[in-house]
Structure formats: structure tokens, C-alpha cells
Amino acid sequence: MPTYKKLTPASPWVKVAATKRDWDTADPALLMSMFSQTLLIRTFEEYVLSLASQGLVHGPAHSSIGQEGGAVGSVLALTGSDYVNGSHRGHHQFLAKALGYVAPDGIDPRVPLPEAVRTVLSRSLSEICGLADGYCHGRGGSMHLRWREAGAMGTNAIVGGGVPQATGFAWAARHAGTDAVSVSYFGDGAVNIGSVLESLNLAGAWQLPVCFFIENNQYAVSTHVDEVTAEPRLSARALGFNIPSWRVDGMDPLAVHLATGEAVAHMRQGKGPTVVEADVYRYFHQNGPFPGSAFGYRTKEEEQQWRERDPLALVSSHLVRRGILTEEEVTRCTRRAQAEMEAVGSELLEPVPGGKPGQRQIKPQLWPDPEFRDVGLRGNLSEFEGARTAELSDFAGATQERKFIDVVAGVMHRRMSEDDRIVVMGEDVHRLKGGTNGATRGLPELFPNRVLGTPISENAFAGLAGGIALEGRSRPVVEFMYADFMWVAADQLFNQIGKARHMFGGDSDVPLVLRSKVAMGTGYGSQHSMDPAGILATAAGWRIVAPSTPFDYIGLMNSALRCNDPVVVLEHVDLYPSTGEVPVDDYDYHLPVGKAVVRRTGSDITVLTYLAMTRYVLQAVEGGDVDAEVVDLRWLDRASIDWDTIGASIRKTNNVLIAEQGALGTSYGAWLADEIQRRYFDWLDQPVQRVTGGEASPSISKVLERAAIAQTEEVAAQLKKITGR
Template sequence: MPAEHRLEAKVAWSEFVATQDDWDAAAPDLLTGMLSQLVLIRTFEEYVLELAADGLIHGPAHSSIGQEGGAVGACFALTTQDTVNGSHRGHHQFLAKVLAHLHPTGIDPAKPFPEDVEAVLLRSLREICGLDRGFSHGRGGSMHLQWHEAGAIGTNAIVGGGVPLAAGSAWAHRRSGTDAVAFTFFGDGAINIGSTLETLNLAAAWSLPLCFFVENNQYAVSTHVSEVTAEPRLSGRGPGFGIRSWKVDGMDPLAVHLVTQQALGHMRRGDGPTLIEADVYRYFHQNGPFAGSAFRYRTKEEEAQWRARDPLDTVVRHLVRRRILTKKAVAETVARAKALMSGLGDVLLEARPGGKPGERRIVPSEWPDPAFVDEGVRGDLSELDGIEFTDTEDHTGELTDVKFIGAVAGVMGRRLETDPRVVVMGEDVHRLNGGTNGATRGLSEDFPDRVIGTPISENAFTGLGGGLALDGRYRPVVEFMYADFMWVAADQLFNQIGKARHMFGGEGKVPFVLRSKVATGTGYGSQHSMDPAGVFATAAGWRIVAPSTPFDYVGLMNTALACDDPVVVLEHVDLYNSTGPGLPDNYDHHLPVGKAAVRREGAALTVLTYLAMTPAVLDAVEQTGVDAEVVDLRWLDRASLDWDTISRSVMKTNHVLIAEQGALGTSYGGWLADEIQRRLFDWLDAPVERLTGGEASPSISKVLERAAFASTDEVVAKLREFAREQNHG
């Protein structure tokens, strides 16, 4: 007969309950401090709902009324150095952290609220209303609240989207040698999201000081937690990943505070991540000033039962019982908070001209200037001031043929050696003698703690890299084994990293480098062969470089690593084993942003190309004898394209061919052709021609794969077609 042995998790999972003795032992300043935060957050939220009901909030108003106990209990235990990010329902998370930063020992509820509290509430209200003097100049609104100075690193509108970013903050804390920790707040909906589960695993594997704080408010919009999981005790996820976990009543702020102290002790000792599930309840619907029962997915009886355990009332009851405050004193505190919010409203609002009595509008001078709309999509590159930029003509006599893959590993080794902020991570980068292609050869031996192999979890390690970049202390280099994996990590690349600078006001830095390999022609099929340039070119915030020679790779990678914008560095497997001009003993030179290279001068046709298509085009021009000018673009993003070089060439040849290898649907040349025809129409003697691969992604079959992408043969055919047309004309 088979034997069966019961298995136990490596870590504890427990329910934490505060007793009457705990309330009796709690310091009066702790209880009054939590009361002040609860009152301020509650009255702030009530005022936001009032503005929403009057149509003065543009967009959603995700109220946290009822849920404040979890955030206040947790954040009251944190220091300014500890970092917090949160969910789309994040007003309370943000304010709890900010208020604890301003007054770490608490705010006396018996006194007028301090001026810095009034100022931060006004600034928060401005942001939620979309006004210029908000934290992000109104761009973030209700769902994107950030104040780095206070350790509030950003709430997030994508469910679960902020969780990997918090892991980056936790990694930075640990690497910097501090005992600071990171908290990521999310809800019962996000616990089942892939990025959250990936990050639980990654944080545990790397023993990061990260607390996963689950606000289980029972409903994802209108769907009850019991409908979407067989285990509605969500803290049960933690032990499965080896994470110490607790379940606590989030309507009891003291219980949350005490369990947070336990979690902090665990993390500050270096024992790895923690998970706290706090059972809370939002009194209102997903968005706006109506109860959930108004939409019939909850009953009034259920709402009344939860309201009877209101966290604010709980704290008041114990304060009165212990004779620390009287009911009258509490009522006066609430009245002061309401008067404060009304006064802040008077700053922002005025009577609507010609409106009904009591009808209000935002004071016009509070709105941002419409001209600000695109400022801060990317930086102004002032961080590159002082760098000496050189090109091939500046190294005459020094250039010699070197191997492309040697330049890839060589420049990264040099930057790891000279810049302690650089961190490299990706799948297998620390194994196989430099990853699957040798791009990190020798680096893991020399820098074992900064060349880090990751789990197969692109969302998690990409987001962690994004969190590192936003933290500001490190410059992450993330490697994708294949470019197609960008779709796996698309939320982190495009919703988070690419948008972060602009979304949070345009002033932050995102020094993130993504190395993305194009493997067309290797037989890896439809899901491992794409050229992502066309997709990244449509995503505001990203810069794109495409080096075709070893010299260019070194110069472009150095500039990318010096840049405070996210940069994707495209690499092609066809180039790895090629040789080309380079500086074998110089890995410190930089190429300027926005400078293309004319690889061949000509007068009949301008061919714009990049990456591995560049040598294919040059070969085709040799074969056909067409007098083509070949421009290797180098920089592909909209802001960095070298229009001076393109314009000079087009004005000379009056004909343009954009040649690329990848599929038609994700083609880079589509937008570029449109822009050329807009800018240079008067200089064109014919429409812009384009050469791409087929409509479908490459297949596994060698014959079908070759038919799916463009290379030398297709360029030859296109050039001969051009020559026939010219001769016929």
C-alpha cells in the first residue's frame, strides 16, 4: 500500500487578533495619532465624494471610506525611509504614509491641524481634481498619487501593476545596506493577477524586504471574492511561496499596527518578505458616492454589519473608555477636520458665473496650461551635458574589425566596473558562459551580486527593474531572451515604465535599459522571432537604439546607460557572430542621441534602414549597382530620429525606400513613411516605398520562415524594380 505523509509549509501562517489587554497597553499617543489620521482621511474622502457628486472630479473617485484602518494601522509603523505604493483605490494609502512622514509621532487631535498637514491635503486635493499645483500637475489624478520625499512611490490604476515596482524598491533598500522596507498595497482582485503571483515568488526567492499588504474588501467591483477563488482566505497564498503570512481584522487599526510591527521585525532582520491580509470593507461602490447595495450586488444588511465595526468608531470607543479623550473632544476634532476641508475647497472653488445658487466650478487659474500636455514625455537629455560624443571619423586609424558579441559583453563589463549603480538581470544571464548568446560572458564571475539570473517571470523582473529605475539609486539593465517576450511584460513596459515620467508630472527619472534580442532566421518560430521596433515606436516615453556595428553598440549602449529615460537597445542574432569596425580597447566612447550614420553616399535613392538590415542593404546595393544612399538610422524613436540627415539625403535623391526585416503588421516603417511624406512632400518625386517581411510572423519551417522576412534578396529585387522604373521614366 502507498504511504502518504502530511506536508507542512516552511513558514507560519496565522490569524492575528488584538485583545482588550492590547488596547489597554497601547500608548495614548499611538491611539490619538491613529485617530487624527483616521479623521483626516475620512473627512478628506467624504469631501472628494461631495465634489464628485457635484461633477467637479473629472474621472473616477475610488473612495476608501471604511478601509482606512488597514492603511493607517500599517503606515503609522513606518519611517520616511520605508516606501509604499498602492492601488487605484489609494487615497488612504497615500495619505496615511504622507501624514506619518510629516508627523511620525502623531498629530494631536486636541489642537488645530498643523500647516504642513493643511498644505499636503490641499496639494492632494488639487491632484485629484487634475489641477496644476497637484503632486503631478494634475496628470495623475485620483489613481496616481506620488510624493517620493515621503516614501509614497506611487499608487497605480492597473490592478496588480504596482506590485513588481515595489519589489524594485525593496531590492534597492537591501542593496543599499539600509534596514528600510517596502510595502505594496493591493486588493482581493489583484491577488490572482499574474504580476502579483510572479512577484510573490521573486521576492521570496531573493529574500526581499517587501510586505504584500492585501486589502481584502470582499469585492472586485461587484464580484465577491468567494466567486473567483476556492480559498478566499487570501493570506493562504503566502506560505505556498515560502512567505510568512498573517490574517488580521482590518477594521481594527491597532491589530493591524501590531501585526505590522511583527512583519517589520521579520523584514528588518533580513528574513525575507511578508504578507498581511487585512479584511476591510468599502462602504461605497467601486466608484462614486453610492453604496454597493444601490447596484444590487450587496445587501443593506451586509453593509450595516460592516459599518457597525467602523475603524474610526473602534478607536474612539477605546479612547473614551480609557478616558484619553471625551466624546466631545472627538466631535470637535471631526468638526475641525470638516472645516479644514471646506476651507481648502474655498481655495479651489468659486461660484459658477450665471449658475444656480450654490453651483460651483474650479477656479480657472488652478487648471494646468494646455501647452503642458506633452511636456515630460521624456527628459531634455541635460543629464548628458559634459559627455564627449565621438563618431567613427573621430577615431581614424584606431578602428579595427572586432566581433560584435565581444563588444556587447565588453561594454557591459566596463560599465559594471566603473558604475556601481549598474545592475544586469534576466533569464540565464549568470549561466551558460554569458547567457544564451554570450552577451554577458565573464560578468557573473566578476560581479556575482550585480549580474542576476531571474525566474522565468518577465512581468516580475521587468517591473522590479522599473522600480529600481524609479528609486533612482540604480541603473537596471534588463535582458529579454527574445523580443517577443515584451508582450508578456507589456503592462510593465508600456503602462508603467514608459508612462511613469509623464504620468507623475514629467520631472522624475526612469533610467532603465532593456536589451531585446531579435532572432529572425533562427528557426524559433512565430513567438520568438519578432522585431519590436515598430511597437516601441508607438509607445510614448521610450527611446530606441538599433546598433549595426560593434563601434555603434558600445557608443549607443554607453549613451543609453547615461540617459534618464527608458531605452530599449535592440540586438540581432545575425550580428552577434559578425565582425565590424570597433575599438578593441576602448569601451568608454559615446555616440550622441539622434545622429544617424550614412553608410554609403548616393544620389538616386535614399534607403533608410537599421540593425541587421543595414549590411543586407549594403550588400544588395553592391549587387545591383543602384546609386543609393544608405542611412543607418541608429536611433528609431520619434524624439531621437535624425531628421537633419534624413532631410539632406531626401533633398538630394528625391526618392525614399524604408527597408526593414520584420512583419508588415508591426512594421516600423509605417509611421516613418507617413512622417516623411508630411515633412518632405515637396522634395519627393514618388511616394515613399517600403520593404518589409510578410504579414504573418515567421514559421518554424526553414522555407516558410525565409519567405516571411526580408533580407538581401528582397532588397535586391526592390532595387532592381526601382532601377527599371527609373529607366522606363
């Protein structure tokens, strides 16, 4: 017969409730801050819904009415140095953090609002309405609110999408030696998202000072929490990751404050992450000014029961009971807040010319200029002022033959020695004498706190790196073992990191480097062999470099590490064992952003290529009768294509062949050919020709894999077909 022993969680899981004594002994200033913030947020949200009902909010208006207690109670436990981020329903979190930042000693609701507070309300309302004076200059709207100075690091429209970034803020705070903490707000729907669970695991493993604050408002749009999980007490998730957790009535701001205060103290003491679950209720539907009962998924009785526990009414009643405010003062404060909000809103609105009485519109002069559309997709590269550049063809110093893979580790050693902001992370980068290919050889021993071996959770550690980059004090370098893993982390790469600068107004640097290898030809099959250049080039925000020689790798990696935009550095396994000339003792030069190089001059045809395909193209040309000009693109993103070099070659040869190894369906050359034919149609003697891999992904079979990718023979055959030689 087996024996059984009952197991218990390694971390505590408690439910916290505020007692009458807690309310009786609470500092009057704390209670007044709770009241004033909850009142202002409630009044703000009601005003937003009134604008939405008039058609003056373009897009969603995800109100937090009813949920204010969770945000106010928790944020009052923070300082201006702490970080928060949130979900698409994040007005209350953002406002609580911003109001606490501009009025750290509290707001007296009995007197006119300070100008700084009115500015917060005005800029927040402007952002929700999509206006130029908003915190993100109108690009963020209701779902993307960010004010870096206040520690409000951004709300997020992807459910759970901002949670990995919050772990990055926490890592950055700890790495900088501060006691600042990070709080990530998300709802019951996000608890089941993979990136959230990955982040819980990563934060627990690395003991990061991040609080996962679950606003359990019972419904993900119209689906009740009981329908989607067997354990609706969502804070139970923490136990699986050895993270202490608190469950609290989110309609009671003081109870939330007490629970969050304990969680924050735990984190400030260096004890790692926490989870707080606050049971709250949104009075209205997912979006707009109607209750959930209007859509049939909630009853009016349920809604009324929750309204009877209203956080604003609760705080008001205790203020009156303790004699801090009178009933009349509460009423006057409410009317004053409403009048202040009307005054703030009136600055944005005007009567509709010729419209009905009371009909209003946004003042036309407040809209962003349409010319602002693409501004801030990437930085202006001012960080490269004074940067020294070099090409092998004009390098005057001593050189030597070095293996490509040794140069990868060498340039990282050089940069990490001179720039303590750089931190490297990825799977196995701290083991195996330099990771799976030797790219980090020697670095873990020299920089043990800056070479971080991660769990196998690309979404979490890519997002963590994104948070580190947005926080601004460090420069993360992420390694993905294979380029295919980008799709595992697609949300963080494309929805988060790539869009962050533009989405939040164009002012936020995102200095992140992603290294990833292209492994076709190694027998690793369909899920470890892709060339991602064609997909990456469609994602605005990223810069893409593709080195084909050791010398270029040094210059391109230096440029990637200097750049304040996210940069993908593609590395091909075919190049790792190859050798080339590099400086003997110079690892400090850059290759200019957006500069291609002509590897071979010619007059018959221009061949555009990149990465390992450059070598195959040169082999094909040297072995044939076609006088081809071979251009190694090096920079592949739309903003960095060297049209000067490409155009000069096309005007000379009047023919173009784009040669790549990747699959036909995700071909990089597809968009490039289209753009060339638009720009240079008058100089082309025939349509742009292409060499690509097959439609199918490479297979494990050596024969089938070779058939699926392009190399020397395919280029030679296409050149012969084009020229007849």
C-alpha cells in the same frame, strides 16, 4: 498500499486579533495618531465624494471610506525611509504615508492643523481634481498619486500592476545596505493576477524585504471574492512561496498595527518578504458616492453590519474609554477636521458666474496649461552635458577587429567596473558562460551581486527593474532572451515603465535599459523571431536604439546607460558573429542621442534602414546599378529620429525606400513613411516605398522562414522596381 504523511507549510500563517489588554496598554500617542489620521482621511474622502457628486472631479473617485484602518494601522509601523505603493483605490494609503512623513510625531486633532499637513491635503485634493498644484501636476488624478520624498512611490490603475515595482524598491533598499522595507497595497482582485504571483515568487526566492499587503474588501467591483477563488482566505497564497503571513481584522487599526509591526520586524531582520491580509470593507461602490446596494450586488443589511465595525468609531470609543479624549472632544475634533477640509477645498473653488446659489466650479487659473500636455514624456537629456562623442569615421585612436557579441560583453564590463549603480538581470545571464549568447561573459564572476539570474517571469523582473529605476539609486539593465517576450511583460513595459515619468508629473527619472535580441533567421519560429521596433515606436516614453556595427554598439550602449529615460537596445542575432573595427582600449565614447549615420552616399534614392538590415541593404546596393544613399537610423523612437540627416538626403534624391526585416503588420516603416510624406511631400517624386517581411510571422521551416523575412534579394528587387534599373 502507499503510505501517507501529512505535509505542513514551511512558513507560519497566523491570525492576529487585538485584545482589550492591547487597547489598554497601547501608547496614548499611538492611539491619538490612529484617531487623527483616520479622521483626516475619512473627512478628506467624504469631501472628495461631495465634489464628485457636484461634477467637480473629472474621472473616477475611488474612495477608501471604511478601509482606513488597514492603511493607518500599517503605515504607523513604517518610517519616512520606507516605501509604499498601492492600487487605484489608494487615497488612504497615500495620505497615511504623506501625513506620517510631514508629522512623524503625530497630529493633534484638537488644535489647528500644521501648515505642512494642510499642504498635504491641498495638494492631494488638487491632484484628484486634476490641477497643476497636485503632486503629479494634475496628470495622475485619483488613481496615480506619488510623492517620492515621502516614500509614497505611486498608486496604480492597473490591477496588480504596481506590485512588481514594490519588489524593486525592496531590492534597492537592501542593495544600498539599509533596513528600509517596501509595502505594496492591493486588493482581493489583484491576488489572482499573474504579476502578483510572479512577484511573490521572486521576492521569496531573493528574500526581499517587501510586504504584500492584501486589502480584502470582499469585492472586485461587484464580484464577491467567494465567486473567483476556492480559498477566500487570501493570505494562504503566501504558503506556496514559503512566505510567512498574517491575517487580521482590517476594521481594527490596532490589530493591523500589531500584525504589520511583526511583519516589518521580520523584514528588517533580513528574513525576507511577508504577507498581511486585512479584511476590510468599502462603504461605497467601486467609484462614486453611492453604496454597493444601490447597484444590487450587496444588501443594506451587509453594509450595516460592516458599518457597525467602523474603524474610526472603534478608535474613538477606546480613546474615550481610557480617558484620553472625551465624547465632546471627539465631536469637536470631527467638526474641526470638517472645517479644515472645507477651508482647504474653498481655496480651489469659486462660485459659478451666473450660476445657482451654492453652485461652484474649479478656479480656472488652477488648471494646468494645455501646453504642458507632452512635457516630461522623456527627459531633457541634460545628463549628456560633457559626454564625449565619437564616430568611426573620425576616430583617431588605434582600432582592431572584434566580434559584435564580444563587444556587447566588453562594454558592459567597462561600465560596470566604473559605475557600481549598474545591475544586470535576466534569465540565465549568470550561467552558461555569459547567458545564452555570451552577452554577459565574465560579468557574473566579477560582479556576483550585480548579475542576477531571474525566474522565468518577465512581468515580475521587468517590473522589479522598473521599481529599481524609479527608486533612483541603481541603473538596471534587463535582458529579454527574445524580443517576443516583451508581450509577456507588456503591462510593465508599456503601462508602467514607459508611462511612469509622464504620468507622475514629468519629474521622475526612469534610468532603465532593456536589451533584447531579434532572432529571425535562426529557425526559432513565430514566437521567438519578431522585430518589435514598430510596436515600441508607438509607445511614448521609451527610447529605442538599433546598433548595426560593433563600434556603434559601444557608443549606443554607453548612451543608453547614461540616459535617464528607459531605453530599449535591440540586438540582431545575425550581427553577433559579425566583426568590425572598434577602439583597442576605448569603451567610453558615446553616440549622440538622435544621430543617424550615412553608410553610403548616393543621388538616386534614399534608403532608410536599421539593425541587421543595414548590411543587407548595402549588399543590394553595391551589387546593383542604383546610386542609393543608405542611412542607418540607429535611433528609432519618435523623439530621437534624425530628421536633419533624413531631410538632407531626401532633398537630394527625391525618393525614399524604407527597408526592414520585420512583418508587415508590425512594420516600423509604416509610421515613418507617413511622417516623411507629411514633412517632405514637396520634395518627393513618388510615394515612399517600403520593403518589409511578409504578413505572417516567420515559421520553423527554413524555406518558409526565409520567405517571411526581407534580406538582400528583396531590397534589390524593390530598387529595380522603383528605378527600372
